Amino acid sequence: MTTVARSAPPPFGRALCAMITPFTEAGELDLPGAQLLAERLVSEGCDGLVLSGTTGESPTTTDAEKAALVTAVREAVGDHVPLVSGVGTFDTRHTIELARQAEVAGADGALVVSPYYSRPPQDALEAHFREVADASGLPLVLYDIPGRTGTRIEPETMIRLAEHPRIVAVKDCSYDFLGAQKVLGRTELAYYAGCDEHILALYAVGGAGYVSTVANVVPARLRAILDAFEAGDTPVSARLQQRATPLVELMMAAGLPGTVTVKALLNSLGLPGGSVRAPLRPAGRDAVDGLLAAYEEFIAD
Numbered sequence: 001m002t003t004v005a006r007s008a009p010p011p012f013g014r015a016l017c018a019m020i021t022p023f024t025e026a027g028e029l030d031l032p033g034a035q036l037l038a039e040r041l042v043s044e045g046c047d048g049l050v051l052s053g054t055t056g057e058s059p060t061t062t063d064a065e066k067a068a069l070v071t072a073v074r075e076a077v078g079d080h081v082p083l084v085s086g087v088g089t090f091d092t093r094h095t096i097e098l099a100r101q102a103e104v105a106g107a108d109g110a111l112v113v114s115p116y117y118s119r120p121p122q123d124a125l126e127a128h129f130r131e132v133a134d135a136s137g138l139p140l141v142l143y144d145i146p147g148r149t150g151t152r153i154e155p156e157t158m159i160r161l162a163e164h165p166r167i168v169a170v171k172d173c174s175y176d177f178l179g180a181q182k183v184l185g186r187t188e189l190a191y192y193a194g195c196d197e198h199i200l201a202l203y204a205v206g207g208a209g210y211v212s213t214v215a216n217v218v219p220a221r222l223r224a225i226l227d228a229f230e231a232g233d234t235p236v237s238a239r240l241q242q243r244a245t246p247l248v249e250l251m252m253a254a255g256l257p258g259t260v261t262v263k264a265l266l267n268s269l270g271l272p273g274g275s276v277r278a279p280l281r282p283a284g285r286d287a288v289d290g291l292l293a294a295y296e297e298f299i300a301d
Contacts, residue, residue, distance in 0.1 A: 010190045011139060011168050012082040012109055013047020014209030015223040018055040018194075020216055020262050021069060023274035029065045033272030035076035037216075040271070045223035046215060048082035049073065050141075050171075053111055054148070055213045055259050058086045060277040063101060070105035084141055088113030092128050096135040103136045110136070111171060113143040119150045122157045133166045140166055141211075145173035145194065155179040162187035171211045172202065181205055196248040199225050200241040204234075213258040214244070214251050217265045218298060247294040256283055264288045265295055 019041065022033035038049055051073060052058045052066045061069075070085050077083075085107040087098035092115070099110045112132055114125060133140050142161065146152040152174060153161075161167045162183070172180055173194035180202065184191055190208035193199050199210045203226060215222050222244065228237035251261040259276060264283035266273030268291075276282060283291070 008188065008190075010192075010208035012084055012141075012190075014226055015046050015215070015219070016048045016050055016082075016084070016192065016209065016211045017041050017046045017215035017219060018050045018053045018211050018213045018258075019073075020259055020266070020273060021052065021056040021061060021065075022272040023277065025275060027275050027277060029061070029068065030272060030274055031068060031072040033274065034069060035072055037266075037272045038073045038076050041215070041219050042077050042081050044219040046081075046219050047209075048084065048108075049077070050084045050086065050111055050211050051107075052086040053143075053211075054086070054113075055216075055262065056086060057259055057277055057280070058088075060280075063098060066098065067101050067105040070102060070107050074106040082108045084109040084111050086111040086113070086143075087132070088115075088143060090115040090118055092131055095128075095132050099132055099136045099138055103138050107138060109141055109169075110138045111141045111143050113145065114149040114151045114153055116149040116151075122154055125151060125153065126157050126161060129161055129167065130164060133164050138166070139168040140164075141169040141171055141192070142167065143171045143173070143194070145171075147173070147175075152176075155182045158183045158189070159186050162189045169208065172198075172207075177201065180207075196222070196244065196252060197241075199244075200229065200237055203229060213262060214248055216262045217251075217269070217295060218244075218247070221298060243298060247291075247298045250291055250294045254287075256287060261287075261291055265291050268292055 022030040024030045085102035087110045089095045144153040169190040171192050171194040184206045193202040193210040196214045225240045263273035
């Protein structure tokens, strides 16, 4: 059996999906579709759901839509499923407003990305996260994705922030495995892999699990990676991670945003997805065919 040290149960479960936000063909928020998708994800192995992240098209949904999404999904999945709502913006004041709104709407946690474009230095970045953490009762998940924001949450900054009682977790898209291990070794933060290709690697060194975009379409298959590792069957876990590679690459690293590829697959499978909002554009036919082929190969027995 595995002997990886995990100091405490992950605050939001192990297997989290960064859920897309379904829209109608007219581009409006599809709350019944969101409820159906959320129910499916939970029934197929997701411990919790992250709403209104970048995969959920947070830059192009309104504050009111974000609140309505939390309320509708909470109604669908019940109180036992952790819901984390994306509240991060490049404006500290607006981020605080969204965190308070998410708490009222029924979220269990807030995902807070580094302020983007303005690229604050580390002291300002730390102050931003602390102000947001102080402003509501929600526990915070820090979202470290410097490729999108332009600013890294440096390991030493992360270690200082871990002292705050409401800063409890990290969604890691830093591609700095050494830095992640430094923070894991010196804090109690729950470290979630935010890049699907890192699910097993980060979990094997003490990570909490994952926040996955690809889980929108294959929730049970991704959870199986963690389950096999927990059962002590590392070779099976490794094979499952390897088998996911072609689909992960097409969905996340082939030039189209994950939101676009997820919705292309969900729509093709008859599941709630709908349109994407501009400036995003739907996937073309060739891309959809390639995604479907990779999906079918991955789920084949």
